[in-house]
């Protein structure tokens with residue numbers, strides 16, 4: 001403490017350190033207020049190489065100035081004549097040398113004896129006399145955040161006044177004006193933490209599940225931080241308490257990432273302990289509706305069971321934005337099923353309904369009775385779980401996690417014989433669609449003067465071998481009418497790829513074909529699809545054909561090489577898995593994964 005104080009005395013020269021001003025005092029450019037413990041300083045500064053002057057609050061003792069809050073973000077002064085006053089009513093005013101007003105605070109009440117204080121938390125408060133109760137502050141900077149959420153600061157909305165407390169990134173490191181990105185608690189449906197890019201949803205940390213946000217399962221629980229989420233009739237907010245053990249902040253940077261940064265008392269910089277969004281699965285609705293994204297899989301996006309790509313052509317080309325649609329129409333009156341998914345990031349809750357006291361069973365019954373309810377989940381997964389969350393409308397922005405994630409129940413038509421024919425027709429439709437696409441590309445490849453250019457584009461589109469892998473897996477799924485990830489066989493432990501491979505080796509590939517598909521397609525065509533499918537899913541990426549040759553293979557009758565063993569054809573058996581029930585991970589891990597012997 002002594003060291004800090006003497007340091008402050010040193011940098012402030014002879015002027016005494018103070019943390020308050022009253023209407024008879026002011027802060028001129030060059031003067032500062034310092035919080036009682038010496039952590040924060042209020043004054044005028046210029047960011048980066050800019051010469052413009054801003055009033056702000058920054059951390060002391062950090063080698064690169066870290067600005068926590070800026071008053072006049074959009075109205076900088078161009079010279080050093082700035083002065084901060086507080087009026088007799090308790091309003092802060094920022095004036096220049098000509099007494100022009102550049103910024104002011106606002107208050108609905110007036111003070112008898114206003115005092116402005118920079119608090120040790122980093123909050124700039126206008127108080128009445130010695131009333132230190134934050135509830136009674138006339139105004140506080142914590143209600144008007146910039147791009148940093150400090151401990152004790154609430155992100156959220158006060159319903160009665162409509163006051164939104166949100167972060168907005170700086171425009172650039174030299175311009176603190178509000179930039180493109182903002183971090184909000186979106187109060188629609190069950191509230192969610194989101195990053196917006198302009199007005200577009202960019203990232204959704206999602207709904208609070210009692211332990212963490214559904215999209216940040218890694219963050220729970222952490223003894224260093226107490227995360228608090230509160231939703232009542234007056235307000236909704238999110239707050240982080242670092243319990244004073246370390247100095248931390250949540251920062252929304254100019255590229256649209258939230259970073260949790262920690263400083264220890266010894267270090268003069270910051271350590272980044274958590275970033276979001278972490279990968280492309282985190283980008284809002286990356287897989288479109290009714291699909292889930294897998295970070296560690298070659299297929300990246302997968303339709304929910306009972307759904308198929310709305311646009312198979314685009315889906316094959318790794319454009320997942322259109323998402324998936326139901327293969328079978330629901331029949332609410334006859335009764336639908338609600339199969340359980342595990343380990344998910346729950347979808348967008350902006351169109352949801354919730355109840356805190358219902359049990360999971362009551363929740364399921366309620367959803368089942370209301371035909372517009374498409375899915376349900378437990379609201380609060382802490383302890384034994386409580387409450388109910390119901391979804392209406394499409395289900396968007398899901399991730400399937402390896403660890404963590406939540407249980408989720410989705411309305412699904414009960415499978416009946418009559419429905420099957422319709423589904424077969426759709427499957428045939430997909431095959432025909434793929435073949436037409438292949439034919440179109442083939443025509444393009446063969447005829448146009450632009451042959452080379454086009455080929456280059458096609459190669460570019462499909463250059464990633466894992467996309468070829470996903471295509472192969474998709475082809476095998478279509479032909480067999482089964483999903484790879486939930487495939488199981490009484491005789492062995494392999495997934496659909498492994499099963500297809502065994503049948504191929506045993507020279508009975510036709511047994512793979514969906515019964516319902518049997519007579520409706522010429523056998524040699526289907527056989528060729530299986531053959532090409534197996535070539536695409538070979539274990540070694542270098543053995544897999546590239547997409548333009550796949551298209552040629554599908555469209556011609558030339559002879560094909562024999563496929564080698566596929567990659568990822570055995571389910572991972574995790575003996576150490578304790579609580580999670582048998583989750584079938586299909587393309588587990590990366591290309592380097594050790595494949596168990598297939599025999």
Ligand SMILES: *[C@@H]1O[C@H](CO)[C@@H](O)[C@H](O)[C@H]1NC(C)=O
Nearest residue numbers: 024025026083084085095099
């Ligand atoms: C601001 O404070 C300074 C110094 O106390 C004073 O000279 C000036 O008149 C004040 N301006 C206003 C508008 O209150």
Ligand SMILES: *[C@@H]1O[C@H](CO)[C@@H](O)[C@H](O)[C@H]1NC(C)=O
Nearest residue numbers: 047048049050172173174175
């Ligand atoms: C400030 O100016 C120097 C010299 O022109 C330049 O090297 C540096 O990158 C600038 N800093 C920023 C933050 O733009």
Ligand SMILES: *[C@@H]1O[C@H](CO)[C@@H](O)[C@H](O)[C@H]1NC(C)=O
Nearest residue numbers: 091103104105106107108161
């Ligand atoms: C203070 O806020 C009220 C209501 O939000 C608004 O009407 C008024 O113009 C504001 N005053 C200043 C000085 O910004």
Ligand SMILES: *[C@@H]1O[C@H](CO)[C@@H](O)[C@H](O)[C@H]1NC(C)=O
Nearest residue numbers: 180196197198200202255256
């Ligand atoms: C943000 O939106 C702008 C304009 O729509 C777009 O150009 C940019 O790529 C987006 N940024 C991110 C990170 O998505």
Ligand SMILES: *[C@@H]1O[C@H](CO)[C@@H](O)[C@H](O)[C@H]1NC(C)=O
Nearest residue numbers: 210229380381382383384386
């Ligand atoms: C979630 O449930 C736990 C245990 O019942 C409870 O302590 C906690 O307050 C609940 N959280 C919310 C946000 O309702």
Ligand SMILES: *[C@@H]1O[C@H](CO)[C@@H](O)[C@H](O)[C@H]1NC(C)=O
Nearest residue numbers: 253254255256257259272275
């Ligand atoms: C924002 O944070 C991300 C993630 O830590 C980082 O990759 C990126 O460089 C940061 N952007 C800026 C402008 O600092």
Ligand SMILES: *[C@@H]1O[C@H](CO)[C@@H](O)[C@H](O)[C@H]1NC(C)=O
Nearest residue numbers: 062063064065267268269270
């Ligand atoms: C200060 O900023 C410079 C330039 O951005 C960087 O190289 C340096 O590591 C920073 N220092 C600390 C302690 O963060």
Ligand SMILES: *[C@@H]1O[C@H](CO)[C@@H](O)[C@H](O)[C@H]1NC(C)=O
Nearest residue numbers: 288289322323351393394396
């Ligand atoms: C899902 O629903 C939202 C609003 O209900 C809509 O904006 C969005 O376009 C839908 N997404 C898809 C893929 O249908």
Ligand SMILES: *[C@@H]1O[C@H](CO)[C@@H](O)[C@H](O)[C@H]1NC(C)=O
Nearest residue numbers: 311314317318319320321322
């Ligand atoms: C993906 O498809 C959509 C139309 O569904 C289109 O607007 C978009 O440009 C496509 N994206 C790419 C990268 O091709």
Ligand SMILES: *[C@@H]1O[C@H](CO)[C@@H](O)[C@H](O)[C@H]1NC(C)=O
Nearest residue numbers: 352353369370371372373392
């Ligand atoms: C189904 O739920 C929606 C949304 O809560 C509600 O508006 C509608 O009245 C419910 N329908 C029935 C039949 O209960």
